[in-house]
Structures are given as C-alpha cells and as structure tokens.
Amino acid sequence: LFQLTILGSSGAIPAYDRYPSCQHLVIQNRYFLIDCGEGAQMQMSKLNLSHHRLEHILISHLHGDHYLGLMGLLFTMHLNNRVNPLHIYAFRGLTEILITHLRHSRSSLNFRIHFHELTENKIETIFEDDAITVETIPLRHKLSCCGFLFREKTKPRRIDKAKLFKGMLLQHIAQLKSGADVHNEKGEVLYRSDDFTMSPRKSFSYAYCSDTAFHPPIATQLNNVNLMYHEATFTESEKSKAVDTFHSTASEAAEIARLANAGKLLLGHFSARYRELDVLLGEARAIFPATELALESSTFELSA
Numbered sequence: 001l002f003q004l005t006i007l008g009s010s011g012a013i014p015a016y017d018r019y020p021s022c023q024h025l026v027i028q029n030r031y032f033l034i035d036c037g038e039g040a041q042m043q044m045s046k047l048n049l050s051h052h053r054l055e056h057i058l059i060s061h062l063h064g065d066h067y068l069g070l071m072g073l074l075f076t077m078h079l080n081n082r083v084n085p086l087h088i089y090a091f092r093g094l095t096e097i098l099i100t101h102l103r104h105s106r107s108s109l110n111f112r113i114h115f116h117e118l119t120e121n122k123i124e125t126i127f128e129d130d131a132i133t134v135e136t137i138p139l140r141h142k143l144s145c146c147g148f149l150f151r152e153k154t155k156p157r158r159i160d161k162a163k164l165f166k167g168m169l170l171q172h173i174a175q176l177k178s179g180a181d182v183h184n185e186k187g188e189v190l191y192r193s194d195d196f197t198m199s200p201r202k203s204f205s206y207a208y209c210s211d212t213a214f215h216p217p218i219a220t221q222l223n224n225v226n227l228m229y230h231e232a233t234f235t236e237s238e239k240s241k242a243v244d245t246f247h248s249t250a251s252e253a254a255e256i257a258r259l260a261n262a263g264k265l266l267l268g269h270f271s272a273r274y275r276e277l278d279v280l281l282g283e284a285r286a287i288f289p290a291t292e293l294a295l296e297s298s299t300f301e302l303s304a
Ligand SMILES: [Zn+2]
Pocket: 011, 012, 021, 063, 065, 066, 211, 269
C-alpha cells in the first residue's frame, strides 16, 4: 500500500474549512505524518487514522501553520498510554519548544521521542530500511525549510506459483525469490530464478514540497517522481506577493512538476484570500494537466 491522505490544505491562516498543512502517508505498513498543523489530531480522528500506528512525524519548518498541532497530538498519545517510541524530524528549535511546553505543564510523556535534527541546504537521507528511503528536499523559504522525498526500493521478485511443483524445498523457493539460482552439491544449476519468478511490482515515489519560493533546481532530485505535492499559495496575479513571502504560485508549482516529469501534481497551502480554488487549478493545469487539489479528506493511492 502506498496511500496519501490530506488532512490540511490551508496556508498560514485557516479559512473556509481548510486546515493548516498536514498529510498522512502509509507506505507498506510504515506510517508517517508530514507536517502537523493545528487541527491535525481532530482531522486524524475524523478520518479514522490511528495515532498509535504513527512512527514518524516530519516537520518541514517552524512556521506555526506546520507544527502547532504537534503538542496536542503528543499529549493525546500520552493520555492514550502510548509506549512505542516516536521519531520526530525537524530543524533545530523544535526540541526547545517541546521541552518548554512539558516543563511548564509539569508533564513527562510516557513514551520516548527520538529527535532527528534536519540539516539545511543539503539533501540528506533521514530514514532508510529494507523497503523505503526518505530524503530531504532543500527549499527556499524565510526560515530553514525542506520537503521530503519518499521512495520505495526495488521490490523482491514474485514467485510464479504455477511453475512450482510438489517436493520443492521451501528454502529453495526462498532462494529463487531472492533472485539466486539453486545449485545441487556438484554445483550444477538445479533451478534458475528467472524460470520460477516474475518481475517485481512497480516501486513508487512521493515528493512533499513544502513552503518555498519558485526553486527549479529541485526538479533534478525529483526527476520522474510518481506523485508530487507542491505548495501553491497564490495565483499569477499575486506573483509579487509570492516573491515577497517566499511562496509559489500555482503555475510555478506546475512548472516544477513539468520540469521533474512528475506523474501527478497536487496543489495545496492555499491563501485565505481564495474561497474558490478554480483559478489556481486552471493556472496549474495550463502548464501541467495532471494536476489536482490536495483537499481535506482526499486520498491518493499509488498502485500498479
Ligand atoms: Zn506555511
């Protein structure tokens, strides 16, 4: 499973039932929360997303609209007797904020937080296991800010069950699945992996491009990404405002998706000045047709 759920699509000021930035991502049983704007835990419970399963919370930068929901979520986890450790990734400063909260409320959480400090202006692998990698995407904003690129590794080959026959040893089947041929004691090939297996399922990738000025160099890192979220705070008519505040317009987001040859683009972080979002969507689609709005409660699944 590779599934993204949008919990918040709003820019700095929430408006029209849109919540500040927050996304929930599941990749093969690994659970991530990407940014944690105000209302994150309410949105999670509304959409029946369990916070028990969350293992990683990634905060792109320390503007309030990207982390003000964190304290509430952590206390709820605590009150619900969470014991599993939680990994939080953020720039320097967040630990100080958390510790201050805990000190003044005379609380200590009953689960452990592993804090991972992000590095500025540098692509960094912040998580890796046997199935996926997560790396940072350096962005240009008023504060240290980065996006996150999630990539599935090449998946194992699949056993072609129709080709198996009675009496084959389980250990031989496992060996064939791993891509290795099976030999007898004399070193002769007994079974070839290619004869008993099929090519692996497709691997997918997702890029979360948080608050940023138009920054085309990231397109190289994001080359051929399957799904891309890019902030689109303003329309073209507000371009000077975008430049002043280190944000992007919808057409700039689309230009990044086009340069990166993305499969699909999602727009979000909408300014409170727009009640209707058609103009933003139209401007982006003129440059990159496979664009959609990352609206609250919508889910996007990548599958073969
Ligand atoms: Zn923001």
